[in-house]
Amino acid sequence: MQGTERALALGPAVEALARSGALPRVAQYLARSFVGIHELRPRPAALFATQQRWLLCHAALAHYFRAAREGRPSISRQEFWKLAVTHGIASRNTAIAFFEEVVKYAMAAKTAARDVVEPTPEILTLVGQWYALHLQAFDLIDAGDRATRFMAGPMEILPLAQPIVADHLLSDPLVRVPGPHYAIFTWADAGGLIMDRLVAGADLDAPLDRGRYLTDVVAITHLAEHVHLSRAHTSGKLAAAEAIGGLGWTEKRGRSPIWISQAFVDEYARAQALKLVILDHALTLALAGSA
Secondary structure: OOHHHHHHHHHHHHHHHHOOOOHHHHHHHHHHHHHHHHHHOHHHHHHHOOHHHHHHHHHHHHHHHHHHHOOOOOEEHHHHHHHHHHOOOOOHHHHHHHHHHHHHOOOEEEOOOOOEEEEOHHHHHHHHHHHHHHHHHHHHHHOOOHHHHHHOOHHHHHHHHHHHHHHHHHHOHHHHOOOHHHHHHHOOOOHHHHHHHHHHOEOOOOOOEOOEEEEOOOOHHHHHHHHOOOHHHHHHHHHHHHHOOOEEEOOOOOOOOEEEEHHHHHHHHHHHHHHHHHHHHHHHHHHHOOO
16 A cells, blocks of 8 residues: 555544544653653663654664564665665665664664664564553543553564554655644654653643643753753754744743643644554554454
């Protein structure tokens, strides 16, 4: 199934989930979980800190699991950068730099063959936790049992589900070309963590004031330190979002709480809804043995 056809096939489910009144708080639950994972395990969590990096990871894992079915559970540096270029995720040099970073920090283990690696058990466990977290979030909306079914055999389900998930993430235009607020933060420079922190700290229970949610984020410096970015980079991303009305300061810039717009939260929630639907779809196929 081609990318557009995949998106159309899941479109009604995404639309239905996006209309759920529970979605914003479930999206915030995910944001807070992402922040917590980053605080506990910053190095492996950095693999998911930007859209470019997590798309690279999903593409690599899908290739790894497909190769494992053929009796060669590994991925070479050349295969990795070709995946990145073919899918339009990154340039050859950027992909190679990322490959080497993953090896340097022992998130992929070298094999007997030169420039060929396989994911470490720690990374596979982390990916399994990423699946379980999202499936649990979906269960909060409709009292389902997706997370329980997945956790009954995560390392058996993951090889079947991951290629399906990757195919959707790599081809769906809603993933590859997100909305304006999401796009400012998610593509590079750990911006996704900034967005997670803002949504995590938003007071979604308070009545909307001029279409704005107040957050507990005040100082740019503290936010920059949290996401391991320079103050200049962090300030630049906040300024870009401020320019399109996505956020602002309640009083003096950098010395008062930041607010984020309802449009910002809605866009973030919709992006999470798309992931939830993709993962639910992949889990269903994997459990049915149709992967």
